Amino acid sequence: MNKLAALVLAAALAFPAFAQQSSTDHAAHHGAPLSDGEVRKVDKQAKKITIKHGPLANLDMPAMTMVFQVKDPALLDQVKAGDKVKFQAEKVGSALTVTKIQAVD
Ligand SMILES: [Cu+2]
Numbered sequence: 001m002n003k004l005a006a007l008v009l010a011a012a013l014a015f016p017a018f019a020q021q022s023s024t025d026h027a028a029h030h031g032a033p034l035s036d037g038e039v040r041k042v043d044k045q046a047k048k049i050t051i052k053h054g055p056l057a058n059l060d061m062p063a064m065t066m067v068f069q070v071k072d073p074a075l076l077d078q079v080k081a082g083d084k085v086k087f088q089a090e091k092v093g094s095a096l097t098v099t100k101i102q103a104v105d
Contacts, residue, residue, distance in 0.1 A: 033057075034086035034100065040065060044076045049098060056089060059096065069097040079103050 037053035052065040068089055070076060079085055079101055087101040 034088050034102075037085050037087055039079050039081050039083045039085055041081055042076050042079065044073055047073045047076075049076060049079070049101075051085070051087065051098075053087075053089075059089060059091065066096075069095045070101075071097050071099045075101050 035053055035056050037051040039049060040052055041050035043049070047070050048067050049070055050065065050067050052063075053061075054063045055061065069092070071092070075098060083103040084105075085101050085103055088099050089096050090099050091097070
């Protein structure tokens with residue numbers, strides 16, 4: 001890791017709001033806004049998460065509670081049941097998969 005990357009990472013860790021802001025900007029920039037949800041259950045062993053979510057425009061899905069796969073089980077270390085989250089879900093093969101997730105206040 002070069003010095004600049006280390007600095008940016010340190011800033012992101014020190015200022016979660018900054019990290020959240022920049023990732024929201026990033027997603028908006030690419031036309032894939034994060035969706036709102038609330039975590040119901042985390043199953044790290046099965047790499048699954050249950051989320052009560054609002055409408056998902058990119059998946060043409062109404063609000064509901066459902067189980068998603070996760071792209072990377074490390075994502076599940078960032079959230080727990082009861083957390084309000086912003087997340088991104090994509091269709092990977094036939095599985096709806098969470099590719100990004102972050103807790104919000
Ligand atoms: Cu759904």
